[in-house]
Amino acid sequence: MTSVLNSIGSRHSPTRISDEVLVGRLAAGDSGAFDEIFERYHQQIYNFVKKQVSDAESVEDLVQEVFLRVYKSAHNFDVEKKFSSWIYKIALNEVKRHWKRSASRQTYSLNTPLGDEGGDTERADLLEDQRITPDVLTENEIFSKNLRHLIDRLPEKQRMVVMLKVYQDLTFEEIAEICECPLSTVLSRMRYAVNKLRRWLGIEEQEERDEA
Amino acid sequence: MDCKKIQQVIYRFIYGESNTVELRRIKAHLENCSSCQEERLIIEEILVQLKTDATAAQEDCPECVKDRMLDGIKRKIG
Numbered sequence: 166m167t168s169v170l171n172s173i174g175s176r177h178s179p180t181r182i183s184d185e186v187l188v189g190r191l192a193a194g195d196s197g198a199f200d201e202i203f204e205r206y207h208q209q210i211y212n213f214v215k216k217q218v219s220d221a222e223s224v225e226d227l228v229q230e231v232f233l234r235v236y237k238s239a240h241n242f243d244v245e246k247k248f249s250s251w252i253y254k255i256a257l258n259e260v261k262r263h264w265k266r267s268a269s270r271q272t273y274s275l276n277t278p279l280g281d282e283g284g285d286t287e288r289a290d291l292l293e294d295q296r297i298t299p300d301v302l303t304e305n306e307i308f309s310k311n312l313r314h315l316i317d318r319l320p321e322k323q324r325m326v327v328m329l330k331v332y333q334d335l336t337f338e339e340i341a342e343i344c345e346c347p348l349s350t351v352l353s354r355m356r357y358a359v360n361k362l363r364r365w366l367g368i369e370e371q372e373e374r375d376e377a
Numbered sequence: 378m379d380c381k382k383i384q385q386v387i388y389r390f391i392y393g394e395s396n397t398v399e400l401r402r403i404k405a406h407l408e409n410c411s412s413c414q415e416e417r418l419i420i421e422e423i424l425v426q427l428k429t430d431a432t433a434a435q436e437d438c439p440e441c442v443k444d445r446m447l448d449g450i451k452r453k454i455g
C-alpha cells in the first residue's frame with residue numbers, strides 16, 4: 166500500500182545537485198545545466214503533455230515550448246520555490262494555450278483560468294461537476310476496467326489534480342502552487358474526483374454482479 | 378477532529394503529507410471511528426487502482442522523440 170502510493174522519494178538521491186541549483190547555473194549561462202534539466206524532466210513533462218493533448222506532433226511542440234520557456238525564464242525563477250512546481254506550471258499553461266488554440270478539444274469553458282476562483286470554490290466545483298458529468302455512461306465505459314477513460318470524464322480541474330497527484334507524484338502543496346489555488350481547494354477537488362470515480366466504479370461492479 | 382474534518386484532510390494523511398499535529402489527531406480519530414477507517418480503506422483501494430493504472434499507462438518517451446525535441450530546442454535557442 167504505502168509503497169504504491171509513496172514512490173516519490175526514490176527518485177531523489179541526496180548527493181546529486183538539486184534542480185534549483187541547476188536552474189541557478191542555467192540563469193548564469195551554463196548550458197550544460199540546461200541539458201541536465203532536460204534529461205531529468207523531459208520524460209515527466211512528455212507524459213504529462215501527452216495525457217492532455219492527443220496529436221503526437223503537438224505534444225512534441227509543446228514539450229519544446231515548455232523547455233524553451235525554462236531556458237528563457239531561468240533568471241526569473243524564484244529560488245525559494247520548487248523547480249518541479251515551476252516547470253509543471255509552465256507545462257500546464259502551455260497545454261491550456263494549446264487547448265484555446267485548438268477547437269478540436271471539447272471541454273467546458275477553457276477561458277476560465279484554472280484555480281481563479283473566489284471563496285465559493287466548493288460550490289463552484291460542484292456546479293461544474295453537474296455540468297460536465299455525463300448522466301448516462303456509455304456501455305463501453307460502464308464495462309471498461311480501464312480507469313483512464315473514467316479519469317478523462319472528470320471535470321477539467323478535478324482531472325488535473327488527479328493527473329498531477331497520481332500520474333506525476335506531486336504533493337498537494339505543489340499542486341496548489343501549480344494550479345494557483347488554496348490547498349483546501351486542491352484537496353476538495355481530489356475528494357470530488359475520487360468520489361465520482363467511486364460512484365462510476367460502483368455502477369460497474371453492480372452491473373458485473375448482475376451479469377454473473 | 379470530527380468526521381467532517383477528517384474528510385478534508387484524509388488525502389494528505391494517505392499520501393503521508395500531514396504535519397505532525399494533524400497526523401496525531403487523524404490517527405486518534407481513526408482509532409476510534411470505524412466509519413472513517415472504512416472510508417479510508419476504500420479511498421486507498423481506489424488510489425492504488427489509479428496508481429497501478431497510471432503506471433501501466435506511462436509510456437517512455439522514445440529516444441528518437443527525445444533527440445528530436447532537444448534538437449528543436451537547441452535550434453530555437455540558437
Ligand SMILES: [Zn+2]
Pocket residue numbers: 379380383406410411412413414
Ligand atoms: Zn469519523
